[in-house]
Amino acid sequence: MSGRTGRSWARHLRGIVTAIAVGTGLCIAAPHGPGTAFARGPVSVADIAEGLQEAVVNISTTQTIDEREEGAPPVRKGPKSSPFEEFFDDFFDDKGPDGKPRKVSSLGSGFVIDPSGLIVTNNHVIEGADEIIVNFTDGSKLKVIKILGHDPKTDLALLKVEPRKPLKAVSFGDSSVLRVGDWVMAIGNPFGLGGSLTIGVVSATKRDINAGPYDDFIQTDAAINRGNSGGPLFNMDGQVIGVNTAIISPTGGSIGIGFAVPSNTAVTVLNQLKEFGETRRGWLGVHVQNVTDEMAATLGLDSPKGALVASVTPSGPAATVGIKPRDVILDFGGQTIRTMRDLPRAVAAGTVGMEVPVKLLRDGETVDLVVTLGRLPEEDEEEPELDEGLGxxxxxxxxxxxxxxxxxxxxxxxxxxxxxxxxxxxxxxxxxxxxxxxxxxxxxxxxxxxxxxxxxxxxxxxxxxxxxxxxxxxxxxxxxxxxxxxxxxx
Missing domain, CATH: 2.30.42.10 (PDZ domain)
Structure with missing residues (x-):
C-alpha cells in the first residue's frame, strides 16, 4: 500500500475516517477533593515521556506517481466545468507541469521495538513507497533496508534498519486490561512536528469503524493528527498499548476521536510478519451476517445475537465438521459471539491447525462441535471468508x-x-x-x-x-x- 499523507493517504479512508500519523498526547489531572491545591497544575508526565521519546521515530517516504494507477481502466475524463469534473478529479492523478510522473513525499510516525533495528508503523504510511527514511530524535537518519512484512487488514508494517549501535526500544503492554477512563499518551510526528506529545483517556474499546474485517480499535481523545499514523499509544507504565491509525474528522484535524490498533492484536500480527514475512490467519470457511430483530424469533433466539451462517465453503474447516447455512454461531473457542463482527476477529486470532470448540444454534437446538482451523487461503487475503457478504x-x-x-x-x-x-x-x-x-x-x-x-x-x-x-x-x-x-x- 502507498503512503497516505496529504492527498495520497487521505484516499485510504472510508467516509470521514482519516488515516493519521503517529502520536497523541496524554494529560493527567490530579484528583479533585476538598483542599486540593492546583497551583502547579496537573501532575506532570515528563518523567514517563523522557524515557520514551528516543524510541519514537518519524517516517518519511517518497513515491513516484504516474497519471493513473497501474492496471486502471482507460481514462475517460470529463470536460472542464462539466458536472462530472469534480468526480474525475478525485479518481485520476495528474502528471507534473512538464508532463512527467511526479514524486510525492509523505510523513508518518513509528517506534522501535527491538534495539537491533525493528520498527513498527502503519501499512498506509509506507505503502507503495520507493524509499523509506527513519528519522530519530537525535537528528540521525537510517534508510529502511527491508520491509519485513505488512498487513493491510490491520494497517501494520514491520521495517528493518541497520543501526551502528543498539537503538532505544519500547515494549508492548496488555491492551485487554484497558478500561474506559484510563490515561494514555501518544508521541509522534503530527504535521511534521516531530516529538509531539499529547495525552488523554481511553474513550472506548472494541470500536468497529468499518475499516476492515478485524476492527477492534481503542478509541481515545488524546490528540491525533495527520502525521501521527503508525505511532505508539502508551499507558502510564510507559508500555505501548496501541498503534495510532485513524481519526474521525470532517476537516482532517483532531476533534478528539482517534483510533489505535490494540497491542494484543498488533503483537500477534507483528510476530507473524517477523517469522514468516506475512500473516497466517486462522480460517473457518463461512460467510456470516448479523442476526436482525426480525430473524431472531424465527431462528429460535430470544434476542438478536451471534453470527448467522449465510454460506459454507465446500471442503473448508466448517463444512468438514458439519456447520450449515442458517446455523447461528454463539461461541467460538470460549469467546461469546455477540455480533457477526466478533467472529472474524476470533477466527483470525487462532493458530492454523488449532482445534477450537464451537457452540451454535440449529433449528432451536444447541449443538457443540470441535473445528480444526485451516489457514486463510492466499487468494482470500483481500476478501476474507468471514465478512459481511453482499451488504x-x-x-x-x-x-x-x-x-x-x-x-x-x-x-x-x-x-x-x-x-x-x-x-x-x-x-x-x-x-x-x-x-x-x-x-x-x-x-x-x-x-x-x-x-x-x-x-x-x-x-x-x-x-x-x-x-x-x-x-x-x-x-x-x-x-x-x-x-x-x-x-x-x-
Missing part, C-alpha cells in the same frame, strides 16, 4: 440483486436496461444521501459494466484498495435514463 459497509448501504424478469416487473424496468438492480437502500447511508433508490439499476461501476452483484462487490473492493475517496456509478432509471453518481467511500 452493509461493503455496498455503501445498498442491497442489490440480479435483474430477473420478476424484478423487472416489480420495478417496471424497461427491457433495454441491463445491469444490477437496487432493491434496498439503508437510510442515512452514503448511497441514500446521493438519492439512489430501490428500482435504480447499476449499469457501470468505475467505468466497467456489471451484470451480477459479485461484480459490483469486486469493483467496490478494488476502489477501496486503490485509496480513492469516491466510487463512480452509472445508474439507469426504469426507463433507461442514465446518470452518473459519485458516492463517498465510507
Amino acid at each position: 452493509g459497509g461493503d455496498l455503501l448501504g445498498l442491497t442489490i440483486e440480479p435483474l430477473t424478469s420478476e424484478l423487472r416487473d416489480k420495478y417496471r424496468i424497461s427491457g433495454k436496461v441491463e445491469g444490477v438492480v437496487v432493491t434496498g437502500v439503508e437510510p442515512g447511508s452514503a448511497a441514500a444521501k446521493k438519492q439512489i433508490k430501490a428500482g435504480d439499476v447499476i449499469v457501470e461501476v468505475t467505468q466497467e459494466a456489471v451484470r451480477q452483484p459479485e461484480e459490483v462487490v469486486t469493483r467496490l473492493r478494488a476502489v477501496r484498495k486503490s485509496g480513492r475517496r469516491r466510487v463512480l456509478f452509472l445508474l439507469a432509471d426504469a426507463e433507461g435514463e442514465l446518470r452518473f453518481v459519485a458516492v463517498p467511500i465510507i
